[in-house]
Amino acid sequence: MDDGSVVAVAPSIDPPAGATVLDASGCLVTPGLVDLHVHLRQPGGEEAETVETGSRGAALGGFTAVVAMPNTTPAQDDVEVIRAVRRWAAEADLCDVHPSAAITVGRAGERLVDFVALHAAGVRIFTDDGNEVADAALMRAAFEACLPLPGAVxxxxxxxxxxxxxxxxxxxAVSAALGLGGRPAAAEEITVARDLALLRLTGGxxxxxxxxxxxxxxLVRAAKAEGLRVTMEVTPQHLVLTDAACAAGDPTFKVNPPLRPGSDVDALRLALADGxxxxxxxxxxxHAPHTKARPFADAPPGMLGLETAVGVALTTVVGGGHASLETVLGALSWRPARIAGMTDQGRPVAPGEPANLCVIDPEARWKVDAAMMASRSRNSPFAGWDLRGRVRHTLRRGEPVVLDGTAQR
Ligand SMILES: [Zn+2]
Known part of the structure; x- marks a missing residue:
């Protein structure tokens, strides 16, 4: 590697004098992973995570780039906050952090942000994540406002x-047994169907x-066949866990949208496999431990994911025969890189390409220990799981930020 780029790819290379040699025997060398959806909590939620601790967790998980969600305090809805997040990420220097921006000011669902200024500042993904944009006319106006902005989604x-x-x-059945109010699958279907109709209307x-x-x-499968400009993501937890995990009332398994029955999990696995x-x-x-320790109804929704994504996906999705290794790695790297317009991520492992790389030992067996995570929080739904497949090294522009499973700063 040279100047952060790959120089040569070969079964055997004589390293130049003074070069650092990493052991990748038995490993997959893949493009660095790209996560379109992380909550780094800074500013405002530093008790639970910071850009630095989240970046470290990302690097340990094999991610060389992440998109930071805007539900911070204050919200990432103007250029100043976006710049602050970028500054913290540059100081941590562990992972590329691309802040998303809100669709509405304060994520309040009332007034659109200044898309032109935020796009000019480099933002490509806009979302009120945590909330939907409930007002259809406002969502229509947001699609129309983004039409002239290249790469905006x-x-x-x-x-x-x-x-x-x-x-x-x-x-x-599980919500009924617990005596708690439910979040029906129809709630997701209604908003997705509405937004697809707005795409048809606006070309957004x-x-x-x-x-x-x-x-x-x-719905998304049909919309893609129709030619609408839509993409979708799933989380490891929605590919692996069902609402039965909530039966004992453990708030670790509380998340929005919620874990669903097995029939939904099966459909998502098929949708992953078919592209x-x-x-x-x-x-x-x-989420800070004391907040997740509340009763189910009072605990905040959400789960850790960065440090377990590769292990869970390889063990359960690939290992279970639900999708191929290449499909899973594509969904963890080059396809999300394209959605977010990251031209230096998810590139082929080839001479001249940026050396943002992830080295995975597909046979490594390990047990998830939340207490050992880089995150400031401990709310992993996979704690105690035995996994097969682990990130050994992560390279960012040629520099090892994770070496033998250890963050280098
Ligand atoms: Zn969300």
Whole structure:
């Protein structure tokens, strides 16, 4: 590697004198992973995570670039906050952090942000994540405002707000047994269907965040066949866990959109395998332990994901025969890089390309220990799981930021 680029790819290379040699025997050398959906919590939520601790977790998970969600305090809705997040990321110097920006001022759903100024500042993904944009006319105006801005895409947290306002988990047998209000799958279906209709109306571009149900997969599959400009992501947890995980009332398994029944999980796996799903994104959502220790109804929704994504995906999705290794790596790297317009990420491992790389030992066996994570929080739904497949090294522009599973700063 030279100047942060790959110089040569060969079975055997004589390293020049003084070169650092990394052991990648038995490993996959892949383009660095790209996560379109992480919550780094800074500014305002530093008790749960910072840009630095989140960047370290990302690097340990094999990610060389992440998109930071805007539900900070204050919200990432103007250029000043975007610049602050970039500055913290540059100081941490562990992972490329691309801040997204809100669609509406303060994520309040009332008034659109200054798309032109934010786009000029480099923002490409706009989302009110955590909230949907409930007002259809406002969402239409947002699609139209982004039309002239190259690469701009609207990410929707698709849960019809009025249908989920009293809900804590998927509406079904488990929510009934717990005596808690539910969040029906119909809430997601309604918002996705509405936004696809708005795409048809405006010609805009939509990215469906953390899709959780079979109907979303079917709607997006049909919309792609029709030629609408839509992409979708799923999280590892929605590909692996069902709402049965909530049966004991453990708030670790509380997340929005909620974990769904097995029939939805099966449909999402099929959608990943057939290419309808574009990206696996973690929705890494740290919460300080004392907040997640509350009763299910009072605990905040969200799960950690950055440090377990590769292990969970390889063990359960690839290992379970639900999708090929190449499909999973594509959904973790080059396809999300294209959605976010990252021209230096998700590139082929080839001479002249930026050396943003991830070295994965597909046979490494390990047990998830939340206490050992780089995150400031501990709310991993995979704690105690035995996984097969682990990130050994992460290289950012040729520099090892993770070496033998250890962050270098
Ligand atoms: Zn969300």
């Amino acid at each position: 609207l990410g929707q947290h698709a849960e019809c707000a009025s249908l989920v306002c009293d809900g804590h988990l998927h509406e079904g 571009r939509l990215h469906v965040l953390h899709a959780s149900c079979a109907t979303t997969a079917a 309808t799903v574009d990206a696996i994104a973690t929705d890494h959502a740290p």
